[in-house]
Amino acid sequence: MKNIYDFTLEQLGDEMESLGQKRYRATQLFIWLYKKKATSFDEMSDVAKSFRDVLKEKYYIYIPKITQKQVAQDGTVKLLVEMQDGINVETVLMPYDYGNSICVSSQVGCAMGCKFCASGLLKRQRSLSAGEMLGQVLAMEQALPTKTVTHIVVMGIGEPFDNYENVLDFIRIANNPKGLEIGARHISVSTCGIVPKILDYANEGLQVNLAISLHAPNNEIRNTLMPINKTYPLEVLIPAVKEYEKITDRRVTFEYIMLKGVNDSLEQAEELAKLVQGMNAYVNLIPYNKVGESPFERTSNNQVHLFADYLKKCGVGVTIRKEFGDDIAAACGQLRAKKEGIIK
Numbered sequence: 001m002k003n004i005y006d007f008t009l010e011q012l013g014d015e016m017e018s019l020g021q022k023r024y025r026a027t028q029l030f031i032w033l034y035k036k037k038a039t040s041f042d043e044m045s046d047v048a049k050s051f052r053d054v055l056k057e058k059y060y061i062y063i064p065k066i067t068q069k070q071v072a073q074d075g076t077v078k079l080l081v082e083m084q085d086g087i088n089v090e091t092v093l094m095p096y097d098y099g100n101s102i103c104v105s106s107q108v109g110c111a112m113g114c115k116f117c118a119s120g121l122l123k124r125q126r127s128l129s130a131g132e133m134l135g136q137v138l139a140m141e142q143a144l145p146t147k148t149v150t151h152i153v154v155m156g157i158g159e160p161f162d163n164y165e166n167v168l169d170f171i172r173i174a175n176n177p178k179g180l181e182i183g184a185r186h187i188s189v190s191t192c193g194i195v196p197k198i199l200d201y202a203n204e205g206l207q208v209n210l211a212i213s214l215h216a217p218n219n220e221i222r223n224t225l226m227p228i229n230k231t232y233p234l235e236v237l238i239p240a241v242k243e244y245e246k247i248t249d250r251r252v253t254f255e256y257i258m259l260k261g262v263n264d265s266l267e268q269a270e271e272l273a274k275l276v277q278g279m280n281a282y283v284n285l286i287p288y289n290k291v292g293e294s295p296f297e298r299t300s301n302n303q304v305h306l307f308a309d310y311l312k313k314c315g316v317g318v319t320i321r322k323e324f325g326d327d328i329a330a331a332c333g334q335l336r337a338k339k340e341g342i343i344k
Contacts, residue, residue, distance in 0.1 A: 003084075004033065004059040005131030005138075008172045009179065019054060029055075030178040037138075039063065064089075064135045066143055076324040081139045083108075083132055087125065090157055091136035094324045099150030099186075104136050106167055107158025112192050113227045114213070116257060118291040124158070130169035137180065152182055155190040155211070161197035171208055184208050190255060195232045195240045202247040211253040211284070212241060216263050217271035225262075238275065245280050252281040257288055258299035258307065269307045273314035282317030 007015060012026035028047065032038040039061055041052045064081035067088060071077050075095040080088050092103040110117070111124040137149055152174055154160045160167045171187055174180040184207035191198065192213040201210065216222035222229040229237075241252055254276060258264050276283065285308055288298045299307075304320060311318040 001058060001060050003129060003131035004029070004055075004061055005134045005173075006129050006169070008130075008169050009176055011169075019058070021051070025051075027178055030176070033061070034173075034176075034179045034181075037141075062131075062135065063142065064132070064139045066139055069143060072324065074324060077140070077144060079136075079140060079143060081136060083128075083135070089128065089132075089136070091140060092156070092324070093140050093144065093147070093149070095147075096151075096322075100147050101151035101153060102137055102140055102149045103153050103156045104133050104170075105156030105158055106133060106154055106160045106163045106170075110158050111162065112159045114192065114215075115225050116215075116259060116288065116291070116294065116296050118289075124162075127158070127163035127166060130166045130173060133166070133170040134173055134180075137174070149180070150182065151186040151188075153188045153190070155188070159192055159194070160189050161191045161194040161201070164197050164200070168204065168206075171206065175208075188253075192226055192228045193232050193237045194228070195236055198240045198244055202244040207250070209253070210244065210250065211255050212237070214254040214283075215257050215259075217268045217275055221263055221268075225259075234275065241281070242279060250280075252279070254281055254283045255286060256283050257286040258304050259288055260297040260299045260303075262296065264299040264303055264307055266306065266310050269310040270314070273311055273316050276316055277314065282319065283311055284319050284321055286321045287323055 009026055009030055012029060013023040016023055016025040029044070032044045036043075038044055041047070041055045041061070044052060047055075062084050064083055066079055067082045068080035069077065077093040079091050081091060082088050087108050089105045089108055091105060094101045094103065105128065107124055107127045109122040109124040133154075137152070141147070141149060154167060154170075167189065171189070174182045174187060175184050188209035188211055189201075190211040190213055198210070213226070214222075215225055216229075219229060219233050222234065244250070245252060256263070256272070272283065285304055287301075287304065288296060290296075290298065308318045308320055
């Protein structure tokens with residue numbers, strides 16, 4: 001049996017034709033699943049019972065089970081949800097003035113091995129399907145029936161471009177007017193820098209936002225923090241990002257986590273400014289959340305602002321990420337790592 005949430009509208013149309021049905025059946029099912037929030041085929045009252053029986057033989061509807069829920073004082077909600085095979089993944093809802101943004105995981109564990117990240121404490125077990133990513137959104141909406149998800153960031157556990165096709169299918173379903181109907185510019189995908197996929201992504205014709213996990217102004221520091229840099233160093237990554245900008249005419253975000261004494265000096269701010277100057281991009285500075293026994297420490301708020309001011313003086317667009325969930329397991333991957341006993 002197949003997860004009905006795994007299919008884009010186009011793919012589901014092909015499925016319906018393979019069952020001897022007209023393609024409009026796919027639209028009919030999409031409306032029931034994503035507009036009317038049906039959780040069983042029996043609810044689909046305008047579908048003939050005989051065909052509902054066929055659907056029940058071929059497909060299943062599964063929304064991940066919530067195994068743990070944490071609510072922070074600022075309204076942030078973190079869920080640990082269980083997939084059909086018993087695997088748990090994290091998803092987080094962050095309330096902003098402009099709407100509710102959900103951070104979606106794309107894999108179970110992560111193979112990238114970034115030294116500061118809780119996601120990599122549990123090695124990659126498998127990638128998530130498009131339906132399992134959609135399931136995180138639907139589980140959050142079930143947990144918070146008075147809130148509507150308006151924005152999606154694929155920045156949870158896993159490297160999205162290491163699960164490229166499933167992530168794109170997820171985006172297409174989320175963006176589809178008959179699906180979740182979330183605007184393309186309200187969807188963001190983050191990559192640690194898999195260059196061939198950045199170039200593929202540039203040619204997909206999507207208006208979805210791209211963020212690059214940079215975290216260092218030079219190869220020497222980035223090599224120590226992010227193993228991916230040894231495969232795709234800055235002299236390869238930055239030209240790929242420039243090519244992405246040229247093809248898409250879209251602004252890129254460089255994510256930069258602030259680590260005390262590692263990448264947060266004004267000299268390093270100068271290097272960073274030189275690296276990104278002239279690009280249609282801005283830098284998002286991220287306060288660090290301590291993870292387990294990690295050797296890294298948090299940069300002081302004062303130094304973060306000095307770093308940001310220096311970038312601004314150099315003509316670089318910069319923001320400081322608003323912090324969410326300070327009083328719960330805030331860093332991505334922490335909740336699952338705690339459940340698995342990896343960290344206390």
